[in-house]
Amino acid sequence: MTPLGSIAxxxxxxxxxxxxxxxxxxxxxxxxxxxxxxxxxxxxxGILLLLTGRNAFWIFWEALDAIFGRQRGIEGVxxxxxxxxxxxxxxxxxxxxxxxxxxxxxxxxxxxxxAVGVGIHLxxxxxxxxxxxxxxxxxxxxxxxxxxxxxxxxxxxxxxxxTLLLNFVALQLVTWxxxxxxxxxxxxxxxSTREVPFTLPGLPGADSVTVALLVPLAIxxxxxxxxxxxxxxxxxxxxxxxxxAAAFAGIAVRRxxxxxxxxxxxxxxxxxxxxxxxxxxxxxxxxxxxxFGLSGFIVAALAxxxxxxxxxxxxxxxxxxxxxxxxxxxxxxxxxxxxxxGAILTGIAxxxxxxxxxxxxxxxxxxxxxxxxxxxxxxxxxxxxxxAVAVEATAGDEATQGARP
Amino acid sequence: xxxxxTDTRLSVEARGISKSFGGVAALxxxxxxLRWSEVHALVGENGAGKTTLCNILAGIYRADAGQVxxxxxxxxxxxxxxxIDAGVGMVHQHxxxxxxxxxxxxxxxxxxxxxxxxSQRALNERAERFMAETGLHVDPTAKIWQxxxxxxxxxxxxxxxxxxxRVLILDEPTAVLTAxxxxxxxxxxxxxxAGGLSVIFITHKLxxxxxxxxxLTVLRHGIRxxxxxxxxxxxxxxxxxxxxxxxxxxxxxxxxxxxxxxELRGVSALNDRGIAALHxxxxxxxxxxxxxxxxxxxxxxxxxxEVICALRDHQAGSITVDGADIASASVxxxxxxxxxxxPEDRIGMGMVASAPVKDNTVLHNYWTPQFSQGLTxxxxxxxxxAKQIVVEARVQTRSVFATAGQLSGGxxxxxxxxxxxxxxxxxxxxxxxxxxxxxxxxxxxxxxxIDRRDRGCAVLLISDDLDEVLLMSDRIAVMYEGRIMGVFxxxxxxxxxxxxxxGGHSLSEAVA
Numbered sequence: 001m002t003p004l005g006s007i008a009x010x011x012x013x014x015x016x017x018x019x020x021x022x023x024x025x026x027x028x029x030x031x032x033x034x035x036x037x038x039x040x041x042x043x044x045x046g047i048l049l050l051l052t053g054r055n056a057f058w059i060f061w062e063a064l065d066a067i068f069g070r071q072r073g074i075e076g077v078x079x080x081x082x083x084x085x086x087x088x089x090x091x092x093x094x095x096x097x098x099x100x101x102x103x104x105x106x107x108x109x110x111x112x113x114x115a116v117g118v119g120i121h122l123x124x125x126x127x128x129x130x131x132x133x134x135x136x137x138x139x140x141x142x143x144x145x146x147x148x149x150x151x152x153x154x155x156x157x158x159x160x161x162x163t164l165l166l167n168f169v170a171l172q173l174v175t176w177x178x179x180x181x182x183x184x185x186x187x188x189x190x191x192s193t194r195e196v197p198f199t200l201p202g203l204p205g206a207d208s209v210t211v212a213l214l215v216p217l218a219i220x221x222x223x224x225x226x227x228x229x230x231x232x233x234x235x236x237x238x239x240x241x242x243x244x245a246a247a248f249a250g251i252a253v254r255r256x257x258x259x260x261x262x263x264x265x266x267x268x269x270x271x272x273x274x275x276x277x278x279x280x281x282x283x284x285x286x287x288x289x290x291x292f293g294l295s296g297f298i299v300a301a302l303a304x305x306x307x308x309x310x311x312x313x314x315x316x317x318x319x320x321x322x323x324x325x326x327x328x329x330x331x332x333x334x335x336x337x338x339x340x341x342g343a344i345l346t347g348i349a350x351x352x353x354x355x356x357x358x359x360x361x362x363x364x365x366x367x368x369x370x371x372x373x374x375x376x377x378x379x380x381x382x383x384x385x386x387x388a389v390a391v392e393a394t395a396g397d398e399a400t401q402g403a404r405p
Numbered sequence: 406x407x408x409x410x411t412d413t414r415l416s417v418e419a420r421g422i423s424k425s426f427g428g429v430a431a432l433x434x435x436x437x438x439l440r441w442s443e444v445h446a447l448v449g450e451n452g453a454g455k456t457t458l459c460n461i462l463a464g465i466y467r468a469d470a471g472q473v474x475x476x477x478x479x480x481x482x483x484x485x486x487x488x489i490d491a492g493v494g495m496v497h498q499h500x501x502x503x504x505x506x507x508x509x510x511x512x513x514x515x516x517x518x519x520x521x522x523x524s525q526r527a528l529n530e531r532a533e534r535f536m537a538e539t540g541l542h543v544d545p546t547a548k549i550w551q552x553x554x555x556x557x558x559x560x561x562x563x564x565x566x567x568x569x570x571r572v573l574i575l576d577e578p579t580a581v582l583t584a585x586x587x588x589x590x591x592x593x594x595x596x597x598x599a600g601g602l603s604v605i606f607i608t609h610k611l612x613x614x615x616x617x618x619x620x621l622t623v624l625r626h627g628i629r630x631x632x633x634x635x636x637x638x639x640x641x642x643x644x645x646x647x648x649x650x651x652x653x654x655x656x657x658x659x660x661x662x663x664x665x666x667x668e669l670r671g672v673s674a675l676n677d678r679g680i681a682a683l684h685x686x687x688x689x690x691x692x693x694x695x696x697x698x699x700x701x702x703x704x705x706x707x708x709x710x711e712v713i714c715a716l717r718d719h720q721a722g723s724i725t726v727d728g729a730d731i732a733s734a735s736v737x738x739x740x741x742x743x744x745x746x747x748p749e750d751r752i753g754m755g756m757v758a759s760a761p762v763k764d765n766t767v768l769h770n771y772w773t774p775q776f777s778q779g780l781t782x783x784x785x786x787x788x789x790x791a792k793q794i795v796v797e798a799r800v801q802t803r804s805v806f807a808t809a810g811q812l813s814g815g816x817x818x819x820x821x822x823x824x825x826x827x828x829x830x831x832x833x834x835x836x837x838x839x840x841x842x843x844x845x846x847x848x849x850x851x852x853x854x855i856d857r858r859d860r861g862c863a864v865l866l867i868s869d870d871l872d873e874v875l876l877m878s879d880r881i882a883v884m885y886e887g888r889i890m891g892v893f894x895x896x897x898x899x900x901x902x903x904x905x906x907x908g909g910h911s912l913s914e915a916v917a
């Protein structure tokens with residue numbers, strides 16, 4: 001049992017209920033418990049706010065109103081969601097293969113940097129330059145993943161370290177470009193690169209959201225289809241589940257790892273270009289990324305590498321951030337806002353764990369056994385059960401023994 | 406079989422123990438009596454409730470109903486630490502040792518009596534003193550990873566005894582041991598019992614029951630069938646009580662003269678550490694015959710199977726399937742030639758435990774036109790195929806969408822064996838296909854393999870269970886240190902003769 005599970009069992013031990021681990025977690029329940037976790041966290045936060053003399057109802061009302069009350073709110077959420085969704089989709093793809101890409105920030109920045117380079121140097125019809133910017137950004141994001149991918153695929157070097165460290169390199173390159181070789185020397189109020197003179201076309205009826213919003217939705221749809229209905233998706237899931245079984249099945253494991261890792265970098269890189277081609281964001285500076293990669297990582301991890309879950313989670317987290325900014329302008333302290341963010345994310349994570357357990361009334365098993373089709377899980381299933389629980393039970397035992405003086 | 410159990414006082418008594426998991430009863434009002442100075446075999450198929458009962462005695466689970474009485478007083482163990490305080494300790498099938506630490510450190514780890522500040526030397530001395538007391542010896546300064554499995558098991562037993570256990574529970578202790586190590590364990594167990602301890606010996610191998618125990622208890626489907634003295638019991642009788650039915654696989658051996666489906670000529674290969682594992686191996690398997698490889702595990706059998714299935718490169722020699730050299734063929738090309746492979750490590754290599762059953766049923770042929778058109782994988786045909794395998798191979802699962810890791814070992818192997826049999830049109834390489842399976846599952850997997858043979862497929866059967874090799878094979882080859890020591894027709898096979906070859910004696914020595 002997880003530590004949290006043990007705590008919950010301990011709390012429940014005084015009640016007529018006990019926790020039982022589910023053999024299988026179904027996706028619908030997992031989604032519901034996550035939503036439940038977020039709502040629960042908001043209730044707890046609300047009570048704390050009330051206890052400290054703040055008007056929690058007003059705060060939540062303002063937040064909802066800021067998002068849904070006007071078009072600007074919905075567009076603000078969409079603008080924040082695009083980069084988060086792009087990095088999250090890249091991470092989610094790599095997670096299907098159990099590869100942990102912590103470097104989507106770096107790939108995002110390099111994609112944006114490549115797009116700036118093309119955008120400020122090429123002359124031509126806007127649509128052509130924008131396409132070239134997208135191509136350059138995609139390639140740059142993939143290129144930034146090349147070394148970690150080679151190292152992981154051929155020398156088993158842990159990608160968490162390599163991708164993470166390359167984030168800092170990318171950030172320095174961006175700073176250098178903004179301060180140095182691509183610096184905007186005319187309107188140099190803040191240190192920034194020159195501005196790309198093109199933006200993507202807006203969505204019909206929108207003030208500031210461009211067609212960029214469609215890109216993550218399209219990518220999610222394609223990835224969903226790939227993992228549902230293609231042999232490539234099957235192979236990636238197989239490698240993620242058991243690389244030795246993948247080799248047994250004749251899958252070219254190293255080559256697949258290379259391809260998937262390069263793709264995750266490419267998606268994040270394209271995200272950088274989409275961010276850069278939004279009206280008003282056409283230049284780069286050190287604050288360009290705002291840790292979209294980190295947010296994307298959180299979304300992908302909480303969504304359990306499900307692509308539609310990423311879309312839902314990304315929009316949720318973007319709404320949360322947007323509401324936070326609005327509340328700041330209304331005088332709520334930034335520290336309280338961060339605490340609320342943290343509480344909500346923790347609530348979702350707890351909800352994810354809660355989906356793996358269920359509460360059973362003690363002594364109710366006998367009745368249940370009659371109701372259930374006994375042939376459902378044959379005698380053999382018991383042993384499978386036994387081992388899983390036994391391993392956990394003894395792990396706990398070691399811990400208690402170890403804790404003694 | 407020496408009868409040491411003259412003491413009839415009870416060390417542990419269980420009365421009416423019941424336990425269920427998720428609504429399925431694993432134990433149903435089981436009584437169990439254990440005497441001092443006896444070795445008590447606890448016998449039953451997988452899922453009979455042996456391990457569950459012992460986990461309750463050792464404080465890992467709490468019974469839903471019933472009493473546990475240890476040395477005359479009723480106990481309610483809330484954790485394994487409580488049980489060990491009362492003198493009941495269990496050695497699990499999978500060891501819980503810290504590999505980079507020494508033997509002495511592992512023995513003292515988490516032991517309340519270990520001094521708070523202590524030198525390496527003092528630990529070693531304490532460990533040595535302790536080994537002298539129990540008569541179990543392992544170098545106390547050796548690191549765990551340097552030890553053989555048998556020695557590691559001895560450290561586990563020492564750990565439990567060091568904590569004052571007077572009742573020792575061994576969960577399938579021979580499953581991981583070689584035949585020689587198992588013999589040594591039997592001697593240790595007998596000696597401990599002679600010294601006054603109680604030992605519960607969980608197993609489903611009948612020969613071990615007869616060799617080691619004073620009394621035996623048979624569990625079936627969570628109910629006690631019998632407890633009786635081992636003296637006078639026969640293997641057939643115990644088997645009948647375990648399975649509830651008498652089922653003997655009758656295999657007809659054949660002499661086949663057809664074309665060779667698989668031919669190895671002078672094949673040499675390295676193991677994972679780069680050391681020569683196969684030396685100049687010549688083998689021929691004909692269509693419609695089973696060639697059994699007899700030998701102690703670790704004599705090149707793993708590498709042999711992998712070389713044939715293109716999972717491992719060979720350094721020299723030629724391997725042909727139906728006359729075509731597969732030296733540079735990919736895994737996929739070899740599979741497409743009709744070569745199936747039941748790998749020895751079914752969970753580690755043969756399946757993806759976290760993936761659904763349906764995905765596991767097509768692991769070795771998902772790219773064939775039956776399932777895949779161009780880039781797409783036809784979900785419906787995968788599901789249909791999975792349902793067909795589950796029904797035909799009698800895989801017990803709630804649905805084909807359940808993860809394969811939830812299946813018991815027997816059901817996992819039913820699935821893998823059937824899947825590979827369907828891939829194998831020409832050659833089936835079966836490595837230890839029934840290892841760890843209960844009687845019924847083993848019979849079914851064997852029937853699957855024999856059915857393939859009868860349909861004209863060549864079978865290379867690798868097993869360290871000599872009984873199985875003798876039962877199934879039409880011809881038998883003996884392997885020792887990467888060499889083929891001799892090949893016999895089933896009719897000429899002599900158990901003793903083969904045993905000598907497996908131990909490294911040459912053919913002339915064996916015949917002499």
